Amino acid sequence: MRRVGFLACAETLPGSAPRRGDAFEHDLEVAALRPAFADRGMDLVEIDWRAPLADFDGLAAVLLGTAWDYQDSAAEFVARLDALAARGVAACNPPEVVRWNLDKRYLRALADAGVTVIPTKWHDDPGRAEIVAAMDAFAVDRVVVKRQVGAGGLGQHSFTRDALPDEGWRMGRAAMIQPFLPAIESEGEFTFVFIGGQFSHAVQKRPATGEYRVQSLFGGAEAAHYPSEQDLATAQAVIAALPFADLLYARVDMARLPSDEPAVMECELIEPYLYPDQGPELGERLAEALVERLELARLQ
Incomplete structure (x- = not known):
């Protein structure tokens, strides 16, 4: 039986303590994949992406799974995928896609390429002045500030003209500023x-009352x-x-602009949660x- 790794992190793996508040999503996804993989002669193995390289020997491939702390160790994460490739363990999706x-x-x-995306201002380390400038440029009274390298809604901020950050506040990292979309609430x-x-x-994802982030970690449904x-x-x-063909998986997240046109918020190709409850197949x-x-790789 082929062994296929499901890359996770310490905070999502069963038995770790404490687990993330959304670690149940790891359990749901593994429960959905394991029997289908077994039916096709594959054994799904949950494994920390930081495990010793020798622990990956014998795996036919790895799925990037719930490696949900990669954004704080991006270079290390990609280096690990490269190291696995050098040992003959293919990653899905592959390192060039992750980069x-x-x-x-x-x-x-x-x-x-002609895709409608949410209007965005890009900054190396935005502060109060950049936030106000973005509000003026977008002609809005509320914006969302996100990490350029980030995941899961972590490290985000939302500011309004009536509740701006302090004068000395800085994001502390490369960030993107986008207008808040009222459709998120509706x-x-x-x-x-x-x-x-x-x-x-x-899947339709709605935020909890008083929240704008739709992830389950923040009470989203x-x-x-x-x-x-x-x-x-x-x-x-x-x-x-996308500049890649034949991806094993991809997730496109969109929300509606005030014009009612859907715009891309994110195209997640690394370790997206794939919502097995809403996709029983x-x-x-x-x-x-x-x-x-x-099979294709074996024949090449």
Whole structure:
């Protein structure tokens, strides 16, 4: 039986303490994948991405899974994927995809390719002045400040003209400033999951009352979503605009601009949660797509 690693981190692996508040998502995803993988002769092995390299010997491939602390050790994470590749362990998605997707400046490349993305100001280390300037440029009274290398809504800030940061406040890292979208409160965000380049399922994610972040870590709620043909076509166009073909998985997150046009918030190609509860065929689809890739690699 082929052994396939599911990369996680200490805060998401079962038995670790304390686990993250959203570690239950790790359990849900593994529970959805493991039986489908077993049916196709694959044993899914949960493993910390920081484990000794020898622990990865014998794995046919690794899925990037719930390595949800990578953003604080990005160089180390990519170096680990390179080291695994050197030992003959393929990563899904591969290191070149991770390098491209690590920094949210990939949104610029998507915009250049004709994709509608949320208007963004990019700064090496924004402070109060840059936040006010962004509000003026966007003609809004509220913005969201995000890490350029970040995940899970962690380290974000939202400011209004009536509640600006202190004069001496700095983000302390490269960041992006975007207008707050009122649609986040009214309808939330929409996620489109693709497996092997094909649409799998969609999810509507709503924030908790008084919150703007939709992740479960902040009380967000998810429900299955059945997109219109137009919205699905928009998400498919995002996949087509990526500089990579034949990705094992991809997740497109969008929200509506005031014009009602859907805009890309993120195109997650590294370690996205793939919402198995809203996509009951996820395990079968991912297992089948991975088998095809492993067979192709064996024949080459």
